Amino acid sequence: MSIELPALPYAYDALAPVISQETMEFHHDKHHAAYVTNLNNAIKDTEVADWSVDSLINNLSAVPEGIRGAVRNNAGGHVNHTLFWDILTPGGATAPSGELAEAITAAFGSLDALKEAVAKAGATRFGSGWAWIVTDGDGKLSVVSTANQDTPLMGSAIAGCTGTPILGIDVWEHAYYIDYRNARPKYLEAIWGIINWDKVAELYADR
Template sequence: MAYILPPLPYAYEALEPYIDSQTMHLHHDKHHQTYVNNANAALESLSAEIQAFSPSTLIQNLDKVPADKLTAIRNNAGGHVNHTLFWELLKIGTELKGELKAAIEKDFGSVETFKEKFATAAATRFGSGWAWLVLQNGKLAVVSTANQDSPLMGEKYAGVSGTPVLALDVWEHAYYLKYQNRRADYINAFWNVVNWDKVAELYATAKK
């Protein structure tokens, strides 16, 4: 079954002034759609078993993908999975609290230390990629990946592993219209649009 672009779960301007409407239109309607289109094109010649995988299951089973299609699947199914999660992680007005906040304080020492580590991972990712908060072996950790790799792909492909609970896209297309080359400003603005309720939900699910 062909993958489809999920609708944005809010209005394009819902994240203003931190992420602008024009960027959201371009990022969701053009960039994410292209990942979906390219993933579907790469899947056309693959086995029925692989075609039946959900996007997240597919990127967790890259060893089953033929070598000549691996890069296309890794990049484009990875981009589809990463962006589908990213849209859900954005919302103005939520609060870090409860079990998630306690876990962050336990595993990082403080919320501020966590934010510093996450911001550093995002700022120092050379070129394009992502910063992540993941659950690894029952503990929260900050990691980063290149391009459209995901921790779900595991060490072999992404160089890291874990279940994502928070993600930040640091490809230039995610911020360049508003922030130009000021990635650090975009990262700082991100904390105003984190959907902590969704992060808490993902954390609770990952712990099960």
């Protein structure tokens, strides 16, 4: 069974003006679609052809060496973008509440301090990658970043960090260049207006 591209959970123009319809069309229909196509092509007719994308991500070292790099990039690209679409929404809550809000205060002191940490992680990621809020099994939050399409789910030996992502911000140029040109920090500031805090809280509760 092949791995499929999920539909966006909202319209292509729903996140404008923070993220334009044009960016969403390219980002979802071209970039994310390419990761899915390339992943299916990489695993086709191999011993991992029937593995779920989660199994591939969690067991990269068991993937045949000849396709491991392609699986790392494209399975990573697929799960990272799937999460990214889910944690964005038009007109969501402006701030987290409940258990997640308490965990943010415990780890960072305030929501603004958390936003600053994510913005710094994203702005200082050289080249392409992601900025993440992750939780450990005990619910402790931290901010990390990864290169390319690596995810903390791949583990520290591969991704350089660990944890379960509850929010991920794409800092590849394809995520912001049409709307912000080279101004990655402006994109990282504006994106807080479209975060789906209810979804982030749900991912935190499911850790």
